[in-house]
């Protein structure tokens with residue numbers, strides 16, 4: 001297939017799809033997806049010809065089918081800030097460059113920034129992401145149009161100021177009610193207290209209570225730097241995880257990003273509460289946070305360990321395949337262990353564990369599940385030879401091996417073509433330029 005051969009109708013969804021001869025990890029061949037986006041059958045003998053039953057047939061004999069990838073921590077519209085502020089220490093980066101620029105954001109920036117991010121994520125096989133930012137109604141519109149799945153939260157920051165707190169509460173309530181009114185199973189709302197160092201205890205308690213009432217996720221940054229841990233101990237006489245626990249913020253509905261500077265007791269606590277942790281190795285290395293997330297302790301404690309890219313200003317891309325390789329390598333390097341985080345576990349982080357964290361099905365290619373499927377082209381240099389597909393996915397595959405991406409049975413990218421991408425690239429560059437000019441006036 002080439003873009004010229006593609007009929008735009010195939011991107012609309014609501015049609016049955018047959019991935020002819022696509023190979024699953026367990027060696028089955030061919031996947032049939034029904035018009036509701038559910039995997040109807042996997043593996044076909046030559047006597048059954050589903051190509052006669054399906055609305056769309058994708059010739060996939062050179063393709064390996066893997067579950068769609070999940071990015072559990074990002075700030076999608078920060079794609080507009082890619083390359084805007086590099087090589088800085090985290091606190092200066094945030095307070096001197098990022099927050100002053102973000103003060104000039106408008107809804108349209110977030111719409112186009114999120115669309116740009118979606119294009120980039122789709123290109124590397126991501127079907128679902130967990131996003132914390134501002135003007136999230138616009139992010140929801142972008143996600144809806146691209147066909148991806150997302151959990152969206154307003155970044156709640158009150159700095160202990162009662163007036164700001166009230167404003168953030170209203171913004172959070174309004175986003176949750178908007179997203180619930182969309183009634184779109186692909187888009188969920190969450191509560192997004194930014195971090196224990198930017199959100200007061202009262203606000204953290206409100207966030208925990210609201211997330212529980214609404215039965216939605218709570219998405220937060222936790223212990224990214226040593227300094228924030230020291231500051232928390234000085235101000236509250238306890239470490240950040242304990243503080244969050246006292247405020248009711250740790251539960252099976254929590255996704256905690258970074259978690260670099262946790263001690264053993266905190267790992268136990270997160271495991272006991274069933275928290276999902278999002279490891280963000282590229283951002284951690286770039287911002288030189290000086291410690292890698294304690295993977296082994298967290299996994300052994302029972303925490304659900306997943307992977308995120310963080311935003312495009314600290315990464316500076318949203319390529320989950322690059323991120324997963326960084327994760328496997330950073331863990332081995334930092335903890336001086338060649339067996340920590342093997343390829344199979346790394347793959348789980350971006351599939352089943354990620355899907356569990358966000359409540360988007362099993363993250364596996366299984367009959368009865370929504371079809372979230374990535375077709376990787378085995379006829380690319382980085383996939384050749386193919387002794388061990390899992391090894392290639394984690395250690396050698398790049399986004400250039402991602403050929404086709406399907407989310408809830410809808411084709412988002414076919415043979416490297418994503419509808420609307422050209423317009424998005426044009427609008428996003430224009431919008432990014434305007435944002436920076438506005439902020440400099």
Ligand SMILES: C[C@H]1O[C@@H](n2cnc3c(O)ncnc32)[C@H](O)[C@@H]1O
Pocket residue numbers: 075094098099102132133134155194221224283310311314
């Ligand atoms: C939602 C807010 O979070 C900010 N942000 C982006 N990346 C990071 C990070 O690594 N640590 C803390 N805060 C971060 C983003 O700029 C928004 O202001």
Ligand SMILES: [Zn+2]
Pocket residue numbers: 073074075221257310311
């Ligand atoms: Zn972040």
